[in-house]
Amino acid sequence: MTVSELVTKLGLNVLSDETGLERQITGGYTSDLLSDVMGHANAGKIWITLQTHKNVMAIASLKELAAVVLVKGYQPEADMLAQSNIEEIPVLGTAEEAFEISGQIYKLLND
Amino acid sequence: MTTEKMHFEYPVEGGNFSAAGFPSSQVKKTLKQLNVDGNVIKRTVVALYEAEVNIVAHAFKGVIAVDIDTEKIHIRLTDEGPGIPDIKKAMEIGYSTATPEVREMGFGAGMGLSNMKTNADSLVITSEVGKGTIVEIINYFHK
Numbered sequence: 738m739t740v741s742e743l744v745t746k747l748g749l750n751v752l753s754d755e756t757g758l759e760r761q762i763t764g765g766y767t768s769d770l771l772s773d774v775m776g777h778a779n780a781g782k783i784w785i786t787l788q789t790h791k792n793v794m795a796i797a798s799l800k801e802l803a804a805v806v807l808v809k810g811y812q813p814e815a816d817m818l819a820q821s822n823i824e825e826i827p828v829l830g831t832a833e834e835a836f837e838i839s840g841q842i843y844k845l846l847n848d
Numbered sequence: 849m850t851t852e853k854m855h856f857e858y859p860v861e862g863g864n865f866s867a868a869g870f871p872s873s874q875v876k877k878t879l880k881q882l883n884v885d886g887n888v889i890k891r892t893v894v895a896l897y898e899a900e901v902n903i904v905a906h907a908f909k910g911v912i913a914v915d916i917d918t919e920k921i922h923i924r925l926t927d928e929g930p931g932i933p934d935i936k937k938a939m940e941i942g943y944s945t946a947t948p949e950v951r952e953m954g955f956g957a958g959m960g961l962s963n964m965k966t967n968a969d970s971l972v973i974t975s976e977v978g979k980g981t982i983v984e985i986i987n988y989f990h991k
């Protein structure tokens with residue numbers, strides 16, 4: 738599934754520029770601990786988190802993640818957004834909590 | 849694959865999280881250009897990023913020296929900082945002395961050194977309390 742398809746199916750908000758939406762999602766990883774993601778998330782995963790700073794994008798880029806989803810209506814800091822656009826890795830937003838949105842994404846990817 | 853040796857240096861500023869990741873992304877680009885195996889590149893950037901962030905989070909300042917030849921990448925991170933009193937303990941998953949501010953950003957899980965160990969063919973840490981720490985990472989391009 739592409740990021741764009743996921744956005745449509747779950748009604749996610751695209752907070753960054755509309756670039757990188759064609760990236761393929763191979764799975765998901767839910768964590769707010771950056772070293773946990775660094776150590777365990779693989780390329781192509783969508784990262785569900787409440788962290789809103791620039792280092793999130795540094796990690797997303799180094800790990801070649803598909804996109805980042807910010808939960809509970811959290812908004813990215815300006816430098817996170819700027820970095821997202823440079824890396825062309827979308828930052829998405831949802832009002833849902835991590836448990837709910839992770840479950841919905843899991844279901845879509847595994848059905 | 850290049851026949852030349854390459855050398856790069858990057859300064860690291862303690863406390864400056866917004867600059868973190870630049871050396872790793874440069875190294876990633878260089879290794880890609882050299883057609884190094886993708887898995888080796890992934891391992892190298894994880895180890896380097898964690899080591900860099902440790903200087904940012906725990907030390908005052910440092911330098912990253914990167915040497916690449918036909919068989920390996922050798923990274924040496926030298927910092928001026930508090931040093932690590934008990935390296936064995938620091939290597940344990942979950943051990944962290946990160947400040948509350950740093951933890952709020954999602955750092956300070958005490959997983960960085962473990963990630964470095966997993967993603968380096970060779971990891972050597974030497975440290976002097978009150979002076980600083982030297983981390984050496986070597987990854988080989990062919991196993």
Ligand SMILES: Nc1ncnc2c1ncn2[C@@H]1O[C@H](COP(=O)(O)OP(=O)(O)OP(=O)(O)O)[C@@H](O)[C@H]1O
Nearest residue numbers: 772902906931938944945955956957958959960961
């Ligand atoms: N360069 C360094 N200078 C001083 N202390 C360090 C340095 N690197 C690591 N340490 C010490 O070792 C501990 C464990 O490091 P490690 O990278 O495993 O976890 P962390 O940095 O605390 O958290 P995380 O890496 O998960 O964000 C640190 O909390 C710190 O006490």
Ligand SMILES: [Mg+2]
Nearest residue numbers: 901902960961
């Ligand atoms: Mg660390």
